[in-house]
Amino acid sequence: MMSYCIISYGLRQRQEPARYTASVTERNPLLRLTTRDFVCDLHVLFFCLSAYKWMHGELKGNVLLQYLAWVTYPMILVMFASLFCHLVSPQAIGSGIPELKTILRGVVLKEYLTLKAFVAKVVGLTAGLGSGMPVGKEGPFVHIASICAAVLSQFISIFSGAYEKGTHNQDLLVCACAVGVATCFAAPVGGVLFSIEVTSTYFAVRNYWRGYFAATFSAFIFRVLSVWNKDAVTITALFKTNFRMDFPFDLQELPAFAIIGISCGFLGAFFVYLNRQVVLFMRRPTALTRFLTKHRLIYPGAVTLIIATLTFPPGFGQFMAGELMPRECINSLFDNFTWTKISGLSAPPGLGRSSAWLHPHVSVFVILLLFCVMKFWMSALSTTMPIPSGAFMPVFILGAAFGRLVGEIMATLFPNGILFDGIVYRILPGGYAVIGAAAMTGAVTHTVSTAVICFELTGQISHILPMMVAVILANMVAQGLQPSLYDSIIQVKKLPYLPELALGHISKYNIFVEDIMVRKVKFLSSQSTYRELNHLLETASLKTIPLVDSKESMILLGSIERTELQAVFDWWLSPERRVYERGPSSPGQGSKRRYCASLIHRAHSQQRDTQSIQINHLKLCTLLVHLSCDSLMQIKAWEEEELDKPIDMEQIRIDPSPFQLVERTSLHKTHTLFSLLGLSHAYVTSIGKLVGVVALKEVKSYFFPLFSFMCVSLSPRLVSSRDAAWRRAAMISCCGQLVLVTGCITLRFTRLFH
């Protein structure tokens, strides 16, 4: 990040206006592209789901055929998605948010932001969602938007050259995350906040504005397109609710909301645990897993088969509203009816798809409970399938169902509703469902902005305070028990992410950099020869190489990028330079010789690419016949001679101020600096002498030496709440406040009635 500032200042000065004009034309294509993609996606998706339901409907009468259609259709789609991703880009599998979190931390993950991954993700996601399995789309959307941003910024860097690397790319990625979430839920504010909470540790406030800009326009276009497609009459919320606004809830209902929050916290933590256990089981080297790895399509096929069988509407599905697709599920869970009251009687008008929850012989409670239990493990299982899939939506539905369950129970406990000022206000189970959805997703992702997403999804903000309380309680419980889903995946995938420090790491105040640094540093000195440089380039894989004054003094002068050194070295032994240096030889053989030398040189520099070496060798052999042997020897001799010359440091761009620490810098401080500045390494100097180097790896391995779950469970937000004492105190305080509120309400009511 820092070196970029120095190296590219020359470029920047000249290209500023071009760059910033470009940044608009680029952000807008970004939005347009992503939203258009998404909308196309949604259309295909809509078609898929319609076809699925149509097929199911047409075959009524023949249960066996119906079952076959119900099961085969998702199996084909899921297996196609899995196969497509496997063949095109395996990086497209999964959510994408954990990888982005790592990329935004400053680590380069190759192949994650490529066009191939984009294609695989879009196709795989459409197929996966179209199958009706409980998989989400917010993570893949974030990944897709980020790929758009990365590809576009690469595309623009061809013209301007300034976007090649550095913080600007990161800024663009942060905005892309916001766009992804915003388009997924048509929630610009919630999208920005959720992406901040999920991906960043330190957030530059300037990106806030940019995120809003991008997210608003993407959400806007997303909704405007739905108006044009006549899906909606005007721009409204995605899952619009219609609760009464004059009296959304009474204070008496607060304890129930708090219970939802706390329960969702436990459930969310258990969800993360279950999901990880499934993944870990699949990674354990047993005969079964080896078999499944070999036959890749069996696992997703089997999972889909089990889930589809269980949700088959004429079968077990009738006891868990199995016929409802995810979107219908949410719409019906958020509706304005009280199901316990209509069960048994004839369905009131406007009930619509909610009738799936009402079974003539089974209580609504049983159906809701069955739905929660079955969907719980189904969601945890289906998000481990090797297809592009997020977990937000399945968890959202789970939370909504749980909230609805509590709401229906409340409606049964208080069948006459709440009497206030002579008017009876009935309890709204739909409101409980909204709160449950927000609390559960908050618990699983360890965020609070799910509440904001919920407001934007439902278009109603009247439940803001109980929802915030529930989400905070859920977060408290979940953060104490498990890492967030994304941290859990980071951990399972062993991505190079540096977690936040916990209280348990306080002892790191009196451990210093000298204790963990790598003392054997590979370096260049100002007297180094090209031979040494060659050796260094061949043996070391460092991205930047330190430059010292001399081997004896070891005084650090700066650092040089590997690419820079490679270019200098390549030029030094290039045929062009040789010809220039030696002057033209005999005219006839000159061009051939030069070509031959370039082949040798190319083979030399592309050592690892065996195929090209083979081709070059072939060409070389045919050429060599025409060349005199001593001429080749001459070239070799010249190269040998040149290799022993010292490097001309004047011509190399040196970063004069690489990040330095001293031996006595505490490990805690090192961690903070690495996190804050997004460093990948830092040199350790003692009175100006280079004595060692510390890379992210060392810091991470020191802080988190064991593959223990408790380490990553320390999410950035609740640093202070990790301490059990704190958590207990906070819980007690919250509960105390609630008890206080409840007590006062009871008191008021007693007064009212006497």
Place this chain on the structure above:
Amino acid sequence: MMSYCIISYGLRQRQEPARYTASVTERNPLLRLTTRDFVCDLHVLFFCLSAYKWMHGELKGNVLLQYLAWVTYPMILVMFASLFCHLVSPQAIGSGIPELKTILRGVVLKEYLTLKAFVAKVVGLTAGLGSGMPVGKEGPFVHIASICAAVLSQFISIFSGAYEKGTHNQDLLVCACAVGVATCFAAPVGGVLFSIEVTSTYFAVRNYWRGYFAATFSAFIFRVLSVWNKDAVTITALFKTNFRMDFPFDLQELPAFAIIGISCGFLGAFFVYLNRQVVLFMRRPTALTRFLTKHRLIYPGAVTLIIATLTFPPGFGQFMAGELMPRECINSLFDNFTWTKISGLSAPPGLGRSSAWLHPHVSVFVILLLFCVMKFWMSALSTTMPIPSGAFMPVFILGAAFGRLVGEIMATLFPNGILFDGIVYRILPGGYAVIGAAAMTGAVTHTVSTAVICFELTGQISHILPMMVAVILANMVAQGLQPSLYDSIIQVKKLPYLPELALGHISKYNIFVEDIMVRKVKFLSSQSTYRELNHLLETASLKTIPLVDSKESMILLGSIERTELQAVFDWWLSPERRVYERGPSSPGQGSKRRYCASLIHRAHSQQRDTQSIQINHLKLCTLLVHLSCDSLMQIKAWEEEELDKPIDMEQIRIDPSPFQLVERTSLHKTHTLFSLLGLSHAYVTSIGKLVGVVALKEVKSYFFPLFSFMCVSLSPRLVSSRDAAWRRAAMISCCGQLVLVTGCITLRFTRLFH
């Protein structure tokens, strides 16, 4: 920040559990205290305003008496507020947000976070708001909450010792800002976001969670208290609106919303300009301003007199709804009626205070326009009065009135509303008012989260997309023209705040630290004597002093805090140590001599406090009579002798890794590091040798040498939009999108009708 980590690790390890338990007991008192205060405040305030209106009502019939009451009452309150603040704590004057922004940047502003300022702010704010003048409360609330946080963290540091300084205080202050805004508007989400946008440059995401926690509970208690006070039936929004939700607006109305956004951008920028011009005029040394500075109460008195006279309801006030207090204003502007339709006819039921806008002889448009124009300069003027006052609420009202004006014009242009699907939907001027309010406050404060605050204030989120678009457009225009109000105040007050870098500063990539550093550094070497230390402490005002190996080598070993050195020095010459060193002298004179020496020593160390020196001298003289002259000489000689001894570095706590830069660190990088890490100074080393020091002052003075407005106009958020080309392109793109939308809608309508 960094040195804190190292120095206090000893303390921390022992006190972790205590500290974190404390942090809860502390955060909760914080909320409780602040909310309780605010609620008390509001009660006093409510009483003030009721008394005001009662007085005005009782005197009906006698216009002169009525006028006197109308004018005298606010004058007394404002002058009392001004006098009280002047006497108790002048730091309480104004908003408080600019100062907090500077404090959160890492600069210590003395006296801003004291109990005195708290008392002055609370009393002054209550009186100021009670006067009915157009002054806001969000800035003062933020200041009050921050003082609570600072005082409580000091209080707790007595027990734990760990809160003395460092990032934890800052974290607490960030949360306090959120609490302040959240309690002011009962808007937890908007509060957190607004405080982030306004105060931070880089935001630690862990504080996000904490901010939500604190803000939710404070907003919760604030609203629950209003239920208990029977002000509200249940927890609802502060300025609840009741717009229809099924069809909040049509796409055809979007251009009008965009016009509101752009106009509000211009108006907001002009507001900031006007406000600054008034302040600058008052600071210019003319005869008038000198007179006003001498007689402090004349300026606020005169301003109040002018404003009160113009708003006098039976006088000019009838043409600008002068009788409405701020809160009534907002409620009436957000109402569900269309004023142009009821003007002339008898008032419909439920119109309430909105009738103030309807004049029998004057059009609603004229009244709204007059209101906008008059309130515009009144707000700009009244926020410059020397009382605690924010500008958010006045600007909010202004924006609401402007939006309402546009809404009423739209309702006149489309008197039959919008026909859609056979149903005629009337235009909602109240919705326009909400959007105008959000856009105007967004433009003045350069934030987008005002939109979120608006949702929470009104309890309706249906206008989210047009509102976001309007706020973003307003921000774009305003950020291009003027700094935000808070940056403008920072600039006028010349607070030590380091603004973000602009594109114009790109040339700073090839200027290095060596060009701006202070080369003459005051330092201690490991051979320094106590005499040198004394000289250093007397001459230098540095907070930390660098320690070098020797004067010749100048190799930096670390830095030492001034307080540490002062303590060591004081102890070295202390009578206790002398007595201990020399052993007890003759028993009779011993105690007297010791006392005398302690007096000399005290006089010596308290050199600047002349009064105490005089007292000590008096005591000394009386004592000296009893003491033999040579004994005093002995002490002096001992002290002289001790002063020449070298300092024992073993006993001093040294920070072994102060922040270091090298000479060739670019100025751009320096700026980034200073901003990101909140540094106040950094040492410049060359091969380990201390060669200079760079303080915030140097960096700031280099980047922003002239007192030019364009410099601070570069707010952190729109770094990329500063470029005129970018802005133009963005504007064109937005307008283009709008034109596109409008065109498509027209097309659709044409199709519908043919």
